[in-house]
Amino acid sequence: xxxxxxxxxxxxxxxxxxxxxxxxxxxxxxxxxxxxxxxxxxxxxxxxxxxxxxxxxxxxxxxxxxxxxxxxxxxxxxxxxxxxxxxxxxxxxxxxxxxxxxxxxxxxxxxxxxxxxxxxxxxxxxxxxxxxxxxxxxxxxxxxxxxxxxxxxxxxxxxxxxxxxxxxxxxxxxxxxxxxxxxxxxxxxxxxxxxxxxxxxxxxxxxxxxxxxxxxxxxxxxxxxxxxxxxxxxxxxxxxxxxxxxxxxxxxxxxxxxxxxxxxxxxxxxxxxxxxxxxxxxxxxxxxxxxxxxxxxxxxxxxxxxxxxxxxxxxxxxxxxxxxxxxxxxxxxxxxxxxxx
Amino acid sequence: xxxxxxxxxxxxxxxxxxxxxxxxxxxxxxxxxxxxxxxxxxxxxxxxxxxxxxxxxxxxxxxxxxxxxxxxxxxxxxxxxxxxxxxxxxxxxxxxxxxxxxxxxxxxxxxxxxxxxxxxxxxxxxxxxxxxxxxxxxxxxxxxxxxxxxxxxxxxxxxxxxxxxxxxxxxxxxxxxxxxxxxxxxxxxxxxxxxxxxxxxxxxxxxxxxxxxxxxxxxxxxxxxxxxxxxxxxxxxxxxxxxxxxxxxxxxxxxxxx
Numbered sequence: 001x002x003x004x005x006x007x008x009x010x011x012x013x014x015x016x017x018x019x020x021x022x023x024x025x026x027x028x029x030x031x032x033x034x035x036x037x038x039x040x041x042x043x044x045x046x047x048x049x050x051x052x053x054x055x056x057x058x059x060x061x062x063x064x065x066x067x068x069x070x071x072x073x074x075x076x077x078x079x080x081x082x083x084x085x086x087x088x089x090x091x092x093x094x095x096x097x098x099x100x101x102x103x104x105x106x107x108x109x110x111x112x113x114x115x116x117x118x119x120x121x122x123x124x125x126x127x128x129x130x131x132x133x134x135x136x137x138x139x140x141x142x143x144x145x146x147x148x149x150x151x152x153x154x155x156x157x158x159x160x161x162x163x164x165x166x167x168x169x170x171x172x173x174x175x176x177x178x179x180x181x182x183x184x185x186x187x188x189x190x191x192x193x194x195x196x197x198x199x200x201x202x203x204x205x206x207x208x209x210x211x212x213x214x215x216x217x218x219x220x221x222x223x224x225x226x227x228x229x230x231x232x233x234x235x236x237x238x239x240x241x242x243x244x245x246x247x248x249x250x251x252x253x254x255x256x257x258x259x260x261x262x263x264x265x266x267x268x269x270x271x272x273x274x275x276x277x278x279x280x281x282x283x284x285x286x287x288x289x290x291x292x293x294x295x296x297x298x299x300x301x302x303x304x305x306x307x308x309x310x311x312x313x314x315x316x317x318x319x320x321x322x323x324x325x326x327x328x329x330x331x332x333x334x335x336x337x338x339x340x341x
Numbered sequence: 342x343x344x345x346x347x348x349x350x351x352x353x354x355x356x357x358x359x360x361x362x363x364x365x366x367x368x369x370x371x372x373x374x375x376x377x378x379x380x381x382x383x384x385x386x387x388x389x390x391x392x393x394x395x396x397x398x399x400x401x402x403x404x405x406x407x408x409x410x411x412x413x414x415x416x417x418x419x420x421x422x423x424x425x426x427x428x429x430x431x432x433x434x435x436x437x438x439x440x441x442x443x444x445x446x447x448x449x450x451x452x453x454x455x456x457x458x459x460x461x462x463x464x465x466x467x468x469x470x471x472x473x474x475x476x477x478x479x480x481x482x483x484x485x486x487x488x489x490x491x492x493x494x495x496x497x498x499x500x501x502x503x504x505x506x507x508x509x510x511x512x513x514x515x516x517x518x519x520x521x522x523x524x525x526x527x528x529x530x531x532x533x534x535x536x537x538x539x540x541x542x543x544x545x546x547x548x549x550x551x552x553x554x555x556x557x558x559x560x561x562x563x564x565x566x567x568x569x570x571x572x573x574x575x576x577x578x579x580x581x582x583x584x585x586x587x588x589x590x591x592x593x594x595x596x597x598x599x
Binding site: 193203208 | 444454
């Protein structure tokens with residue numbers, strides 16, 4: 001009976017996770033009061049990356065599907081937001097946001113339906129191919145406005161309540177979306193659907209033999225992930241006020257994978273931490289104030305740091321406290337053993 | 342006619358494979374093998390490595406379709422059904438290698454298996470471990486397989502014998518009528534083997550069981566019917582006494598020394 005009731009009172013591990021994530025969200029909520037425009041802009045960007053990273057974590061860490069084309073869904077959400085906004089009046093958030101999300105979800109449904117028939121490396125390559133297809137639809141074509149991209153004339157509003165043209169409103173709305181996505185995925189993870197995805201990640205064959213038709217499960221996960229990425233794309237476009245083809249490039253798909261690996265696969269927190277770590281490291285190595293002319297070669301510093309981080313922390317930044325604790329206790333016990341003996 | 346009457350008294354046929362053949366390119370792994378599994382009996386399939394036993398199980402469970410022949414489950418032709426659908430219709434199988442989820446607890450392994458009978462994936466707001474239907478089935482299956490004491494242990498940390506028990510428990514958690522067990526005794530010690538045989542003895546009552554096993558003592562003790570396969574062909578089938586005395590089986594499988 002004990003393990004059945006286990007869920008009623010939280011175990012200490014869950015509690016510390018909740019404290020961490022709750023604390024992070026509170027910090028993000030009060031951050032604009034202490035920060036200038038640059039900080040608000042940067043953290044806003046990080047939060048949008050965190051939302052896409054979370055969507056990818058659902059696939060990679062949650063289901064075991066390594067998708068190398070997440071940027072496509074992000075880009076479709078962004079392009080839908082810009083293309084569908086009327087020129088003269090601000091669009092209402094109520095229809096523009098769902099439409100952008102739906103557009104990304106539909107493309108994900110299409111890509112997923114075909115690519116999920118393959119496995120492993122082939123799946124990675126097929127998702128990349130579909131993302132490149134989407135990229136070349138907007139790259140140097142009239143539809144995408146060429147390499148320069150297209151501008152969003154009027155940012156969407158929600159009646160008189162919310163005007164996303166105001167930076168703090170945009171920041172608050174992004175944070176709200178991030179919290180909602182995180183909460184949704186956390187609930188999903190514990191549900192029967194989430195547990196089935198976890199089973200598919202560990203051993204899909206066994207899941208089939210048990211009676212789960214795994215293909216619809218994977219397709220549902222893929223579509224949900226695409227929809228969330230579309231939401232992030234919408235936020236990107238509205239925040240920056242323009243969109244260019246780079247948002248769909250495979251570099252970004254790769255960077256998103258690096259984020260969740262850096263943060264720690266298999267944990268939603270990992271996607272949050274990874275997005276912060278990646279963007280902040282990028283800012284750090286790009287800073288001319290610190291690196292002078294060498295800042296041009298920021299890829300080098302970022303790459304070396306990530307290699308070092310992955311080599312030293314195989315479970316990602318999420319595993320850092322545990323790693324430190326075991327090192328520390330190892331060092332302590334190493335010192336105390338001789339005196340005890 | 343006599344044989345027919347005798348079989349009828351033994352229990353209804355739950356799973357039937359008819360003239361199943363599986364070719365891999367030029368190789369015929371299983372050649373026109375027919376098999377019947379009845380409720381209340383253990384049907385053992387024995388044969389040397391490469392005789393086609395696992396291929397037979399895979400065709401029955403639907404891992405891949407037979408090249409020719411058909412499979413009937415509970416009276417319906419399921420030859421074209423994918424594996425998951427057959428499993429939901431009452432066909433449970435265990436694997437020769439452990440296919441438990443090593444990172445999950447013993448309870449969660451069983452619960453996830455039990456979930457297959459009440460999947461309801463759209464109810465995403467409900468916590469999986471709060472669904473009483475699944476948790477009760479999981480608990481019962483673990484208990485039948487003798488895993489009561491280790492429900493909260495991580496499955497990867499179990500002893501080898503306990504992992505084999507868990508493999509069977511996960512199979513039971515879905516409430517199947519037919520059990521296809523691929524070498525459940527592999528690598529088990531004497532005591533663990535004894536426990537597993539007792540479990541199979543209990544399970545026999547409500548299930549039709551197919552047992553692929555190398556442990557001959559165990560097979561001859563527990564099986565009601567034994568089918569002997571050599572190079573993909575069925576060379577004999579009958580009760581243990583008749584198999585023990587069959588000259589073909591002796592030369593082909595048990596060795597000339599017998």
